[in-house]
Amino acid sequence: MDPEKILSSIDLLAKIETVCKRRFSAENDQNECYVFVIDSLKADNFKRLRAFKGKSSLNTYLYALINSLVIDFRRKQYGRRRIPAGVAKLGKWAETVYRFVCWQKFTFDDAYDFLKIDGLYTGSYVQFIKEIEPIKKVPCRENPAFQSIDETRESALKNIDDEGPNPLEFLIQKLDRKKRIKAIKVIREMTAALPQNDQLLVRLVYGSDQSVSAAAKVIGLPASTAGKRLKNLLTKYREKLLAEGIREP
């Protein structure tokens, strides 16, 4: 394998361009991402490309490698954000709200729900609305160049209204706030208690909208078996949710 040849191939350059474009909406970021990935691949005499041992296909390896470098680029570009002092003094709940709303571009309502799910806020919604007033006054870099450091967030926003074949998401969306918070807690606890393979299967299919066949490959199952397993898992989720008094409205 000649790393120089690989790096100069149109195929690899097209891959880098595609991934950077998919991960960043701003053209400037896309270009900087492209340069960063190429420089990183050249670094240390093509160390990252030379690390390829031929255990997987080169194509998949290159995509995984580019994706890891894109995550590095995002962190380098935006670094670790600091919570403004005016927010930090209000407490952990306020920091979380700021993180959700300013950095990850959720709504304050969403932030309230997440706080409740994580048990970070005990007050009522009315109380919450009053208490977030100081947070709203804190400057936030809400501009086109602003990027969340949460790698999952950008793609999540694009598909926020896409119900798709995701029955759990669909259910959560239809519930009122109180039940939604309860349902999310139930789903989170249930998922964490599942065997590792099932956990990853549910995460990939219902948390990241991967196809069942792609997720099945990862956990080493035929797609049909993984499909049946998901069906059984959904039945368990439903039974548990019903037991907690949560049903589809």
Next chain:
Amino acid sequence: MGKWMNKTINPSVVPESEDHILIEDLARLAEGTADAAERQQLIGHLNRCRRCYQILQETLKDVSAETTLQPGSVPWWKTRMFYVLAASIVLVILIGGPLAIKHWTQRSPVILASLDLDQALKDILLEDDALKWEKKERVNRLVAALQQRGLEIKDLNLVLLSKPYYQKKSLFGPKEVLQIRIENKVAYLEVKEMDN
């Protein structure tokens, strides 16, 4: 990707102290080529580590997107070539269709003429009383006479006379003209008297 499920169940921790999964191992997981024992170990890490999970799931998406775009993996009716061909056919029909229709449906032009009925024409008309000329020689003589008088016709299949023509006895009779209408190689003849 749903925001609720994504936030609810995806790994949210990036273990700083822990070694992450090697890129090639993530690639093998994505391809489903890791062996069982190794896979279990890797899956355990993936359920806890946001970074590794992120690389895996983005890689799955990229590989899947690339596979979808490869020509061999799509049905023939979804290929670019098919659409190019279909577009070409539509263009040919749009451009050539009207021309073809015009060609097939266009009737031969109608020729209208009005000629002074001179002696040569009278001779042809007086040849017999038939209103429907079926003798090819007579028809050809008419064609030749008309050509001589400037009508652009090649041949005629049939000649129909509106009424039998008779020589006028009076030398000072009204002027006569032969009105001709030729359509689809059929000539319609009528002699009319014109006021001097």
